[in-house]
Amino acid sequence: MALEDDAGPGLWAGTRTEEVGLDTGQDYGIATSRTFALAAYLDRWSGCAHHALAASDSEPLTLTALLHLAGPEDRLRWREADLGYAEPRGASWLRAAIAARYHRLEADDVLVSAGAQEAVTSVLSALLGPADHAVVVVPIYQPSELVVTRLCAADGIALHPDRNWKLDLNRLAAAIRPNTRLVLMNFPNSPTAAGLDLTTLDGLIELCRRHGLWLVNDEVYRQTELDQERAVPPVVDLYERGISINGLSKGFGLPGLRVGWAACRDRGLLDRILAAKNLLSSCLAVPSQILAHVALRAEPRLTGRARGIGHSNHRRLRTLLDRYPDLFDPDEPTNLAFACPRFRGREGATTFARTLASEDGVLVLPSTLWHSALASIPTDRLRLGLGRVGSSAALGILADHLLRRAGR
Known part of the structure; x- marks a missing residue:
């Protein structure tokens, strides 16, 4: 939920405002401590990134499929x-x-x-x-x-x-x-x-x-x-x-x-x-x-379906990251919706995410989007959403990108 910046200065008492670790030009979308950086980033990049590794929700269910699970009442x-x-x-x-x-x-x-x-x-x-x-x-x-x-x-x-x-x-x-x-x-x-x-x-x-x-x-x-x-x-x-x-x-x-x-x-x-x-x-x-x-x-059926997709995508991600130990820390999954590995590339996580979106149309989220005015947040992580069926294909494109990157 993006909130309009209409509060008086008194409501900001006790907070520290810092520069966001994002470029504030159009390449990234404007992000400050008073705007919703994630929404601005998605608005900037979603139109050209057609392979999503950004979502944190599970594979959506169709209305027909959900109604099929309804009981008589x-x-x-x-x-x-x-x-x-x-x-x-x-x-x-x-x-x-x-x-x-x-x-x-x-x-x-x-x-x-x-x-x-x-x-x-x-x-x-x-x-x-x-x-x-x-x-x-x-x-x-x-x-x-x-x-x-x-x-x-x-x-x-x-x-x-x-x-x-x-x-x-x-x-x-x-x-x-x-x-x-x-x-x-x-x-x-x-x-x-x-x-x-x-x-x-x-x-x-x-x-x-x-x-x-x-x-x-x-x-x-x-x-x-x-x-x-x-x-x-x-x-x-x-x-x-x-x-x-x-x-x-x-x-x-x-x-x-x-x-x-x-x-x-x-x-x-x-x-x-x-x-x-x-x-x-x-x-x-x-x-x-x-x-x-x-x-x-129908919770067991719905969440069981989602967990199966998450498990499969996490296994594929782990195999991929293990090929590039110089670029990524190992990922040990603790949540099936997403992973948050450290990116060690020289260009930094935010530039890597932008390059991946612009060159291959795969959207991942740099941890700078979770910037806080209250405390420092690491800027060298990438959040990759793994709850969607399409995440598997997106991981394949990410693998190709990393292979080309290694050969440059």
Whole structure:
């Protein structure tokens, strides 16, 4: 969600503005600390790059294929649905299906939104004001950071690239102020694919509990995490002030439905989140809600399909990167939607990505697009999306490009 830059200067208190590690000319698209760099980059390059290795969602499902999975109840809802305004919180039967994915929740602990980013924006708007302070774990989806820094002062805690992107709890604790209100994070993380281990998450929750902080986690990549059995639980299940954000865009392959949600045990706060959401959209479309219910009922089939594609593409990527140890660090997959290898080429990751797009029409994303005004982010990574069927062909073109490059 790209946000217009209409905030007053007071909303930027406590942030550090830095030069983005991107050329600001037309070759890259303009990117500053107050614009959505990823959207600008896609706008610049998507028209000439026809082989996508940039997407982080799974292979999209067709409407016909999804409707084929509907049970009798949802088929009846579909036939009888009208296109009027729907319940602002989301239909009770959809919220109940979402709540069933958690261990402690009921339908009234869930608020449905038009995509996960609307949920993030609404949560942050309900919790933060000009007198507050927030801690943001970076890298993170840039619009989420922009929402925070337009609402209050903030500090960023960067994941450590040389320690498997580990979160340093000591540094996070040192950033907490008397007016700190929340910690915002995205685990499993994009673009790094890093996850949290249970020991670190328990320590983070204890830290938040001790200071009375809300812990907001964007969990949209839970369904594409490599080892589902070892994945940590959603924060809303572990912590009374935990808020879990999720949706159907990534692991389900349904970004076009625009279905997301916020899960929270504090129903009074959910009322405030709803008030904030109502300034963005009045409700989610009824057809999207019905289709979302179908998808949740068919979750094993949809996510299993997506995981199979991700596994296959990761194997092909690993074989390719192993041929060029001077250019790439080995990639050990931790998330099946994408990989984030270090690029060691002399020209740098951003120039390599631009050359690949212009010469061969393959779109990959340099890590500079996750630039943060709050902390330094490595600029030598490439995020490669691996959840699409077409990623296999794109990897073949990338292999040809690297072979030609080696012969120059």
